[in-house]
Amino acid sequence: xxxxxxxxIAGHLAFxxxxxxxxxxxxxxxxxxx
Amino acid sequence: MLQRCTxxxxxxxxxxxxxxxxxxLFVAPPEATQGYVQKIFYIHISSALSMYLGFLVGxxxxxxxxxxxxxxxxxxAVAGIEVGVVFCTAVLVTGPIWARPVWGVWWTWDxxxxxxxxxxxxxxxxxxxxxxxxxxxxxxxxxAILAIIGVFDIPIIHFAVQLWRGAHPSVRQTPHAMxxxxxxxxxxxxxxxxxxxxLLIRLRFLxxxxxxxxxxxxxxxx
Numbered sequence: 347x348x349x350x351x352x353x354x355i356a357g358h359l360a361f362x363x364x365x366x367x368x369x370x371x372x373x374x375x376x377x378x379x380x
Numbered sequence: 381m382l383q384r385c386t387x388x389x390x391x392x393x394x395x396x397x398x399x400x401x402x403x404x405l406f407v408a409p410p411e412a413t414q415g416y417v418q419k420i421f422y423i424h425i426s427s428a429l430s431m432y433l434g435f436l437v438g439x440x441x442x443x444x445x446x447x448x449x450x451x452x453x454x455x456x457a458v459a460g461i462e463v464g465v466v467f468c469t470a471v472l473v474t475g476p477i478w479a480r481p482v483w484g485v486w487w488t489w490d491x492x493x494x495x496x497x498x499x500x501x502x503x504x505x506x507x508x509x510x511x512x513x514x515x516x517x518x519x520x521x522x523x524a525i526l527a528i529i530g531v532f533d534i535p536i537i538h539f540a541v542q543l544w545r546g547a548h549p550s551v552r553q554t555p556h557a558m559x560x561x562x563x564x565x566x567x568x569x570x571x572x573x574x575x576x577x578x579l580l581i582r583l584r585f586l587x588x589x590x591x592x593x594x595x596x597x598x599x600x601x602x
Binding site for chain 1: 404413414415416417418419420423424427463466467469470473474477478480481482576580583584586587590591
């Protein structure tokens with residue numbers, strides 16, 4: 347089995363940053379909208 | 381203040397995302413030829429589905445807005461398309477990270493990859509057009525037209541592998557080729573990501589409505 351663990355971690359981290367970052371930003375914008 | 385159903389929905393989505401992470405880490409076995417990087421498969425496919433959902437919901441809102449000029453339809457269009465762009469970005473970032481050790485390159489101008497990038501550019505333009513045009517009515521109309529143009533790319537992305545046979549694999553080509561644990565992880569991750577996308581669309585929709593009607597009590601406490 348090839349050693350691709352670094353790419354697997356990088357892929358999941360990138361996903362968490364993009365989607366989690368957007369969710370956090372949305373929560374922040376909602377909090378300051380009223 | 382959010383409605384109770386939205387809060388319960390958020391709790392349900394958190395549990396589903398936790399279950400999905402557990403399955404990806406501990407239940408799904410690493411693939412024999414690709415190793416651990418194949419685990420990106422679960423979030424990559426689920427992000428693509430959420431991207432479709434966001435763009436389809438957004439285009440539905442854009443169509444209704446052009447037809448009836450309802451403000452809620454424009455809010456739905458913004459919400460769907462913004463969430464679609466986020467998941468499309470996730471697809472375009474996770475794909476090359478998976479492709480590098482498997483294909484040997486980060487990117488290739490394969491039909492599915494190219495059409496997905498094209499789709500991302502159109503819908504990012506949608507987001508920027510709304511901010512660039514100062515007249516709100518013109519911005520809403522122009523962006524709605526752009527959304528309708530962009531949605532024609534969705535079937536091209538979906539059927540690109542069957543139509544042109546590029547480097548990108550198709551899940552349809554190999555039915556029942558994976559162990560049961562992999563299918564289970566895929567379905568749980570898909571359900572979690574669709575639920576998350578729906579929650580984000582709902583929250584973004586509420587935010588846009590608050591911007592449209594800041595004093596309306598039904599919107600302020602929705």
